[in-house]
Amino acid sequence: MTLIGSPAKNAQLTAIEQSGWGAPFKLVQPHNAAFWVWLIGVGIGSVGIVKFFGAGFGTYRLAVTSGIVFFGIYLIPWLIFLRHQNRYTAQPGGLLATGFAWGFCAAAFWIALPANTAMLEIWTKLLGPAGASTWGAGLTAPINEEWGKGLGLILLIGLAPRLVRSSYDGFIIGAFIGLGFQVSEDILYAYNNATATFGVGQVESSLYILALRGFVGITSHALFSAIFCAGLMWILGRAPGERHVGRGLAACLAAMFLHFAWDDAAGLFGWNDFLLFAAPYLLLMPLAIAVLLVVRRLASRTERAWMRELLAPEVEAGVVDNDLLAAVSGLHRDRKHFRKLVHNRRRADLLIESAGDLAQEIAAAAGTETPRVAHARQELLRLRGAAP
């Protein structure tokens, strides 16, 4: 099957070039300053972690180890969920792990810890202890933490300029950086909570933090950073037609506002006991999820268009039909519609996954015909019942 030269093939090659899909990721790049800055940040952050927990490890080792175990387990459903969200762009695992490590070590312990400590003291001096207790966290964390995490995305642009192109790339990478930060902070909270009781009931204390932070973690750092980093990518406009400075600023500010409102809920809603208890869950959480869904939808447009262009020659060749194309490059409602058409949810999901495999293999082969592309195509045809 030779498709080179057709408009669909040309569009496919353009989509591969613009998206960077299939480009490999390599962290160790000694000639790249971004690698050294990443190494410095993660290195100093790691030393900070050892110093922070090491100082009281003799007394609080149960809190630290149970915090690591509990939040390590907590990480698993998050990774499964985010892997599912990584469906269009399919960023390499190494790149996402690099972002996670930045969030866990550098953003949390190299940047946020000293910056927050100093800034909270400034607010205490300016607003008094009571004012700082009410407003200090919300006026501090959205600045230091959102920027600390966002810097990880900028470094990844320097490390993998071909791979980090669209706002959806920013969305996914931001979520992983934020998740790293979140888990790091959760372990810190488990430790701090144990120190508040001078080491009494450490495992119970970690379980309490797991229950508390695990639930509110749904709308925490992973979400804030996904929104913030999508906004950064809109401001930078690294894919054709993706520069939307106003939208980008709005997304960054929305992430910072959500972070502020969550941290300062006591100040915002303290005038009413019911609101103080309910507003974070009944108002702020739904608001955060609504903002996330809007940003995700807007951010996925370019990736979805690339997916359509990538598979267009396969549509012409009859390997992928229009309904499957709509599902694999579409939104939740498109996939739902496709499941209805196929009358079998499992078979529909397998077809969508198989079409995604074909797109990934085509991108990895830079649009050329390879045994892996041929195999992915054959697998899809087999599932469709059209294999010879």
Add this chain to the structure above:
Amino acid sequence: MSTDLPGWVPVEHRWLGLDRRRLKPALFVLVVALLLIYGWPAVNAVVPWDNPIKAGDVLDLGGGATAVPPVGWQLEDGTLVSDNTGVSPARETVKLAKAGAVINMTGAAFDGTAAQFLDQVLQSQDANADISGAPGTFTTTSGLAGVVRTASGPAGDELLAAFKMSVTSPASAPALLVEVSTAPNSFQQYSGEIEALLRSITPGSGA
């Protein structure tokens, strides 16, 4: 014509072994990170404390418990009764500072006596800390019986006082730890104010 070999940097783009074309994002990150890490502490260093305790101020220790802080000390952390904000007796922290002397008050949930609480605190802190003084009893004006230990060394003088914040049922009441540290040989000059603070600690009504 330049080469496209991965990892190969054309000579005209090299600078100290680095690829000059990739410097921008790295420099941006480094500058912003250093600004956040060192910029805020620099600003913090030039903003002075200006929150002195005034005559009549009363510390809110949560659950109705109070203490009268020494006038003129800087209140760097903690809540005054006049702030009218909610305070948890098991979470409240207070920090008062004056010329190298620092008083920290920490509320905690603890089942047991004041002496057991102080033992737990000492256990959780540096095992090699030189808390040599024998424990003594200190009774506040309101009748709370606390346990006090002192230490003295080249690093400075230290006093630890532990209370259970109830006269009637102290075992299940929240605990309060008061830690005082001063520069070497200067404890004496603050001892009057510290004793007055400790004596003023009062549990909530009915406690």
